[in-house]
Amino acid sequence: AQKVTQAQTEISVVEKEDVTLDCVYETRDTTYYLFWYKQPPSGELVFLIRRNSFDEQNEISGRYSWNFQKSTSSFNFTITASQVVDSAVYFCALSEVNNNDMRFGAGTRLTVKP
Amino acid sequence: EPEVTQTPSHQVTQMGQEVILRCVPISNHLYFYWYRQILGQKVEFLVSFYNNEISEKSEIFDDQFSVERPDGSNFTLKIRSTKLEDSAMYFCASRPPGQVANYGYTFGSGTRLTVV
Numbered sequence: 001a002q003k004v005t006q007a008q009t010e011i012s013v014v015e016k017e018d019v020t021l022d023c024v025y026e027t028r029d030t031t032y033y034l035f036w037y038k039q040p041p042s043g044e045l046v047f048l049i050r051r052n053s054f055d056e057q058n059e060i061s062g063r064y065s066w067n068f069q070k071s072t073s074s075f076n077f078t079i080t081a082s083q084v085v086d087s088a089v090y091f092c093a094l095s096e097v098n099n100n101d102m103r104f105g106a107g108t109r110l111t112v113k114p
Numbered sequence: 115e116p117e118v119t120q121t122p123s124h125q126v127t128q129m130g131q132e133v134i135l136r137c138v139p140i141s142n143h144l145y146f147y148w149y150r151q152i153l154g155q156k157v158e159f160l161v162s163f164y165n166n167e168i169s170e171k172s173e174i175f176d177d178q179f180s181v182e183r184p185d186g187s188n189f190t191l192k193i194r195s196t197k198l199e200d201s202a203m204y205f206c207a208s209r210p211p212g213q214v215a216n217y218g219y220t221f222g223s224g225t226r227l228t229v230v
Contacts, residue, residue: 043203045221091157101170102219104157
């Protein structure tokens with residue numbers, strides 16, 4: 001069964017600092033999909049990125065970037081020049097091609113202080 | 115952009131009562147899911163539903179839970195006899211057929227269930 005570990009329970013930074021959220025996963029499948037979701041205080045799950053196991057290219061979207069490394073089974077998320085509005089819980093998730101579901105990590109609560 | 119709609123946004127019920135949480139998935143989606151998030155904890159998979167039947171369920175999804183697609187548009191989660199520990203946010207999600215990599219999941223905004 002797939003497993004996602006987000007070892008950082010809480011992170012606190014000061015605005016404009018860069019911050020990296022770690023995600024390590026376990027799977028026996030060769031084809032799988034990785035996700036990051038943001039959950040702001042309002043509670044909804046906001047999709048950020050989806051990546052399949054065959055695409056190790058790193059991605060940058062504005063202040064967000066993702067580093068996917070199959071060799072270490074990691075899919076880390078970096079926010080550059082953090083802002084107060086980035087304060088939220090961030091979840092990493094994994095979906096295996098042979099399982100019809102998505103499993104989440106425990107989440108990392110990010111607090112960005114002004 | 116198409117949305118997954120969940121109603122109600124917040125429901126309070128007495129312990130032992132039955133509740134039905136409702137979801138309207140995106141119209142061309144064929145896979146449907148329920149997830150649960152106890153306050154401050156992780157988002158947990160409950161059940162997936164495809165072709166009018168459960169395709170996978172977790173150990174949380176015991177006999178107290180059931181899902182249904184009664185009319186081709188709604189997707190419901192029923193809890194027969196609620197317990198205090200059922201208090202949580204319940205998320206519905208859907209996705210179209212095909213590879214997850216291409217289409218991904220769309221989540222609703224959740225129903226917060228409070229059992230008193």
